[in-house]
Structure formats: C-alpha cells, structure tokens
Amino acid sequence: MNFYKPSQKQNKMTCTLCQHYCNISLNKTGICGVNKNVGDKIECLVYGYPAVINADPVEKKPLYHFLPQTKTLSIGTVGCNFKCSFCQNHGISQEQTIKKDKYYSPEDIVKLALRNDCESISYTYNEPTIFYPYIKDIAKLAKQNGLKNVFVSNGFESTEVITHMADLIDAANIDLKSFDKEYYKKYLGGDLDKLKQNLKLFKKLGIWIEITTLIIPKLNDSNEELQNISNFIANELSVTTPWHLSAFHPDYKMLDRPRTSTNSLQIAYDIGKKAGLKYVYMGNAGLQNNSKCPKCDEIFLQRITYKTTIDNRKYGVQCSSCNTKLDGVFKTARTMSVSDTFYSSSSADIKKQFNHFDSILKDANFNKSLPFIPKAIISPHAGFIYSGFTANAVYSMLENIKPTTILVIGPSHKHRFKNASVSMFEDYNTPCGNIKVDLNYANHLKNKYDFLDFYPAVHNEHSTETQAPFIKSKFPDSKIVEIIYGNIEHEKISLIIDEVLEKYPRIFIVISTDLSHFYSQNEAKKLDNICLEAIKMLDIDTWNKGCEACGRVGVKALIKSANNYKLNSKIIDYRTSADITNDNNRVVGYVSAILG
Numbered sequence: 001m002n003f004y005k006p007s008q009k010q011n012k013m014t015c016t017l018c019q020h021y022c023n024i025s026l027n028k029t030g031i032c033g034v035n036k037n038v039g040d041k042i043e044c045l046v047y048g049y050p051a052v053i054n055a056d057p058v059e060k061k062p063l064y065h066f067l068p069q070t071k072t073l074s075i076g077t078v079g080c081n082f083k084c085s086f087c088q089n090h091g092i093s094q095e096q097t098i099k100k101d102k103y104y105s106p107e108d109i110v111k112l113a114l115r116n117d118c119e120s121i122s123y124t125y126n127e128p129t130i131f132y133p134y135i136k137d138i139a140k141l142a143k144q145n146g147l148k149n150v151f152v153s154n155g156f157e158s159t160e161v162i163t164h165m166a167d168l169i170d171a172a173n174i175d176l177k178s179f180d181k182e183y184y185k186k187y188l189g190g191d192l193d194k195l196k197q198n199l200k201l202f203k204k205l206g207i208w209i210e211i212t213t214l215i216i217p218k219l220n221d222s223n224e225e226l227q228n229i230s231n232f233i234a235n236e237l238s239v240t241t242p243w244h245l246s247a248f249h250p251d252y253k254m255l256d257r258p259r260t261s262t263n264s265l266q267i268a269y270d271i272g273k274k275a276g277l278k279y280v281y282m283g284n285a286g287l288q289n290n291s292k293c294p295k296c297d298e299i300f301l302q303r304i305t306y307k308t309t310i311d312n313r314k315y316g317v318q319c320s321s322c323n324t325k326l327d328g329v330f331k332t333a334r335t336m337s338v339s340d341t342f343y344s345s346s347s348a349d350i351k352k353q354f355n356h357f358d359s360i361l362k363d364a365n366f367n368k369s370l371p372f373i374p375k376a377i378i379s380p381h382a383g384f385i386y387s388g389f390t391a392n393a394v395y396s397m398l399e400n401i402k403p404t405t406i407l408v409i410g411p412s413h414k415h416r417f418k419n420a421s422v423s424m425f426e427d428y429n430t431p432c433g434n435i436k437v438d439l440n441y442a443n444h445l446k447n448k449y450d451f452l453d454f455y456p457a458v459h460n461e462h463s464t465e466t467q468a469p470f471i472k473s474k475f476p477d478s479k480i481v482e483i484i485y486g487n488i489e490h491e492k493i494s495l496i497i498d499e500v501l502e503k504y505p506r507i508f509i510v511i512s513t514d515l516s517h518f519y520s521q522n523e524a525k526k527l528d529n530i531c532l533e534a535i536k537m538l539d540i541d542t543w544n545k546g547c548e549a550c551g552r553v554g555v556k557a558l559i560k561s562a563n564n565y566k567l568n569s570k571i572i573d574y575r576t577s578a579d580i581t582n583d584n585n586r587v588v589g590y591v592s593a594i595l596g
C-alpha cells in the first residue's frame with residue numbers, strides 16, 4: 001500500500017502519512033522534510049537510514065504494561081511533523097540532513113533485534129509516522145520472526161496509517177501533550193481534535209495504548225487541564241489505560257522554565273486517580289513506579305525507573321494474590337523450577353560443565369558418526385553432575401541438524417493427573433537464554449488431540465526442564481514445545497510422534513527418562529539391561545519384561561512409532577549414579593540413545 005496520491009492541485013502530490021496531508025510540489029519535501037515528491041510518487045528519504053539504534057528496556061518507551069522486563073530494539077530517523085520547542089530529541093527530530101553512511105534493510109533491523117535478545121522493535125525517538133513506509137516493511141518481517149512492534153508517537157497519524165497499523169503494531173505510547181487546542185496549534189503545529197479522534201481509533205482497533213503527558217510548569221499543569229486530560233482518558237479510552245506523567249527539564253528552545261517538581265507530579269497523579277484511572281505513573285523523576293492490582297492493591301510489578309525489581313504475577317497475566325486478570329500485554333514465561341539444584345543458574349557454569357563433558361568425549365575419541373539421520377533421542381533428566389554426561393553425549397551427536405522446533409516429552413513427577421499437558425507459555429527462560437515456544441505447533445497439538453490440554457501448574461517439571469539448557473546451547477535458534485504426561489497410555493503419545501515423523505521433518509523429538517531407581521548396582525544393571533535391549537531392538541515385548549523407568553510411557557511411545565516408521569536405534573551411553581557417588585548400594589540408571 002502507498003501513502004500518497006495525486007493532488008488536486010497541479011503537479012503536486014498529497015502525502016497521506018500524517019494529518020498534515022501535505023500537498024508537495026515536484027522535488028520538494030513536506031513539513032517533516034523527509035518525504036519528497038519525486039514525480040510519480042512520494043519517496044520516504046529516510047527509508048533504510050535510521051539515525052539512532054539502541055536496545056532499550058521496553059519500560060523506557062515508556063510502556064509499563066507491555067511485555068515488562070523485555071528489551072526492545074529502538075530506532076528513529078531524522079525529521080518530525082511537529083515543531084515542539086521543548087523537544088528532548090531535537091538533535092534528530094529537528095534535523096533534516098540524512099546521513100547515508102550505512103543502509104539498514106528491514107532484514108538487517110530484524111536480525112539486530114533477534115541478535116540483541118529483543119522481544120519487540122520500537123519506532124521511536126522522532127515521530128515514526130513520517131517513516132512509516134520503512135516501518136511497515138520491518139514490522140511485517142518482525143512479526144514473521146515472532147517479534148512485536150511498538151509505536152511511540154505524537155498521535156498525528158493519518159487515518160489511513162492507523163488503520164494499516166492494526167495488523168502490524170501491537171502497542172503504542174502516544175503523547176497527549178495538552179488539552180488546549182491553541183497550545184497544540186501554536187506550540188506544536190498539531191490539532192487536538194484530530195489527536196483525540198486518533199487515540200479512540202487506536203483503542204478501537206485493539207492496539208494496546210499507554211498515554212504520556214509531559215508536565216511543563218505554567219504551560220499545561222493547571223488542575224483544570226489535567227482533569228480534562230484524565231477525564232478524557234478515563235471516559236473516552238478506558239480507566240485501564242496507563243497514564244505516564246513525565247517531568248519536564250529545560251531543553252532545546254524552552255530554557256526559561258524550571259523543572260517539574262515532584263509536588264506537581266503528585267498533584268497530577270492524584271487528579272488522574274480521582275478520575276478513576278487505575279494506572280498512573282510519575283516518570284523522569286527517579287521515583288518508584290509500582291504497578292498495583294486494580295482489585296486488591298497488591299503490587300504486581302515493583303519498579304524503580306526502568307528496572308523491575310519484584311514480579312508478583314502468576315503465569316504472567318494474573319495477580320498472584322487475588323488472581324485478577326491484569327491489564328496489558330504480558331508474556332507468559334515458563335520459569336525454571338530446578339535451576340540451582342539440578343543444574344546451575346549461571347550460564348557460564350553450565351557452559352563450563354558442557355565443555356568438561358565434551359573434553360572427556362574428545363579424549364575418548366567418541367565416534368559421532370551415524371548411519372542414519374537423527375529424528376529423536378532418549379535423554380536422562382537427573383542433576384547434571386549425575387546424568388549430564390550421558391545427556392551431553394547424545395546431544396553432541398546432533399551438531400549437523402537444524403530443527404525449527406524441539407518437542408520435549410517427559411513424565412510428571414510432582415503432579416498426578418490424567419492424560420497430558422502441552423505448555424502454552426510463550427517463553428522458556430533458561431539460564432542459558434530464552435527459548436521461544438512454538439505456539440503454532442503447540443496450539444495445533446492442543447486442538448487436534450483431545451488427551452492434550454494445558455495445565456500450567458504441572459509445568460514445574462524437571463524431566464523436561466533439564467533438557468532446556470542442552471537445547472538452548474546446541475540449538476540456539478530452535479523453538480521448543482513441552483509435553484508433560486500424567487496417567488496416559490503410550491499409544492496416545494505415539495500418535496503425536498507418528499505425526500511428527502510423517503509430516504514435520506524439521507521437528508526433533510526428545511524423550512526424557514531415567515531408568516531403575518535405588519537398587520544395588522548389580523540389580524540395577526540387570527533391570528536396566530532389559531531397557532537397553534528393548535531400545536536397541538525397538539521391541540516393546542522386551543521392554544515389558546520387567547524394565548523400570550519413570551519415563552516408560554514416553555519410551556514405549558517412541559519404540560511404537562519407531563516401528564511404524566522403520567527407524568533405527570543406537571544406545572549412546574549408559575551409566576549409574578554410582579559413577580559419581582561411589583555408593584553401589586543405591587543407584588539410579590541413566591541411558592541416552594538416538595533414533596533415526
């Protein structure tokens with residue numbers, strides 16, 4: 001879609017990016033200085049030339065109810081459609097010379113965001129509407145890569161642009177700088193009525209919005225004006241729309257006024273609360289800015305400046321005290337339940353441990369070659385000092401495969417329940433970095449198989465969690481899907497594995513199990529040998545001859561599917577906990593195997 005049209009005036013083109021709707025003569029630019037009539041079209045001159053790129057906390061935008069505690073890649077260009085005399089970014093916004101030292105394609109920007117562990121891309125610093133042709137291309141690609149898009153704007157977009165944004169932009173922070181029409185016209189070169197219309201349109205289209213008002217002493221800080229702003233937000237948008245009160249400091253051409261006092265911010269805060277606004281924040285003043293549950297007043301996010309210090313949310317979206325659903329767009333992350341016990345919570349320590357395992361394999365001339373393409377592994381799940389070597393040995397054989405998704409299937413140790421749970425959390429926060437959950441595939445599984453549901457409480461399970469540091473280290477770009485099973489027949493789990501083998505060549509399967517528990521070393525070896533034989537022969541009858549394993553359902557499901565799809569199998573490592581404890585009276589058995 002183009003954001004220009006021939007003007008009714010001869011030889012001119014109309015730019016439809018913002019409410020100025022500039023009629024631009026040939027070879028001239030509009031008010032913003034960066035959109036130019038080049039004859040048959042209007043060219044956005046800053047396309048590919050951001051003036052600033054930073055990875056910021058999303059709280060800095062400010063957005064307090066949108067993916068808190070995540071980073072956002074923030075970009076801005078030169079130029080602006082407003083001329084605010086107090087602009088704190090005037091170095092770029094009021095600049096029109098475009099530095100073309102380096103071209104950043106939309107692909108480059110998305111890669112930068114992913115490389116910097118950002119969850120979103122923010123179009124900010126200057127007014128993003130003026131470079132929307134660039135944004136729409138980046139935002140589309142960002143979405144395809146699981147990133148969200150954020151607009152930080154003065155709210156003067158054209159209706160065409162906001163309507164187009166509905167499919168691309170997830171959140172916006174919009175300035176509501178005053179409630180005085182003359183002020184908007186005289187100081188900013190804008191139009192209050194159009195801004196109000198736009199805010200309502202953002203809301204109507206379902207884009208999450210937060211509002212910012214820069215409180216300037218003696219300019220827009222009268223009680224009446226602040227009441228008008230807060231009543232508009234409460235009545236025309238929603239009482240759940242966060243209102244950020246930002247302290248002014250003298251800048252650019254407005255050097256004759258003092259900084260906003262904490263007292264003024266407090267007065268504005270009280271006015272906002274009196275209007276019924278649930279979330280009012282005082283920014284730019286180094287104060288605590290906690291988010292409280294609108295029902296029970298419990299702090300759910302304790303925050304100082306941009307840093308969240310305490311997070312009291314349940315499953316990411318509920319107050320942990322009263323279960324009220326919180327307003328905003330929150331990530332639901334699967335938090336780790338056994339880091340610091342089963343494995344270290346330090347990525348450096350985990351890396352050191354993996355390097356140590358690798359060096360043992362190297363010294364032993366471990367043979368990584370396989371006569372088949374790997375499709376699945378069996379991996380143990382005890383503390384890394386016990387079973388980490390066995391797990392690492394099998395993961396080290398997967399160096400040449402690049403799965404899009406790892407499907408991890410393990411038994412529940414802490415919860416008794418019927419059937420199985422597929423995790424619908426969005427992220428898997430391992431100490432080695434975040435793994436994105438493949439929600440498309442997880443949703444597909446949940447919808448297709450009636451024995452699968454999502455029970456959040458059971459996803460504090462170590463059988464699957466202990467695989468995550470290996471997955472993040474060996475497959476940094478892969479997504480994850482976690483299935484934890486309770487009381488279920490192996491035939492049901494086998495249906496899922498069959499479907500992967502049949503239809504999803506880029507999904508790799510990890511079946512988690514330990515073997516016998518707490519027998520003497522000799523007894524354990526006898527029992528475990530049955531399991532090893534069954535896995536080697538892919539024979540369920542052998543497995544049923546007395547084999548003991550906590551993840552038996554998963555292993556039997558894999559053996560069944562392996563027979564259906566004529567896979568091969570190879571045992572990679574077997575040992576018991578006695579190797580570490582030297583206690584032969586009471587051991588646990590560990591196996592790793594590869595199938596393909």
Ligand code: SF4
Nearest residue numbers: 015018021022030032
């Ligand atoms: S973006 Fe706005 S200010 Fe710039 S040329 Fe287009 S209509 Fe004019």
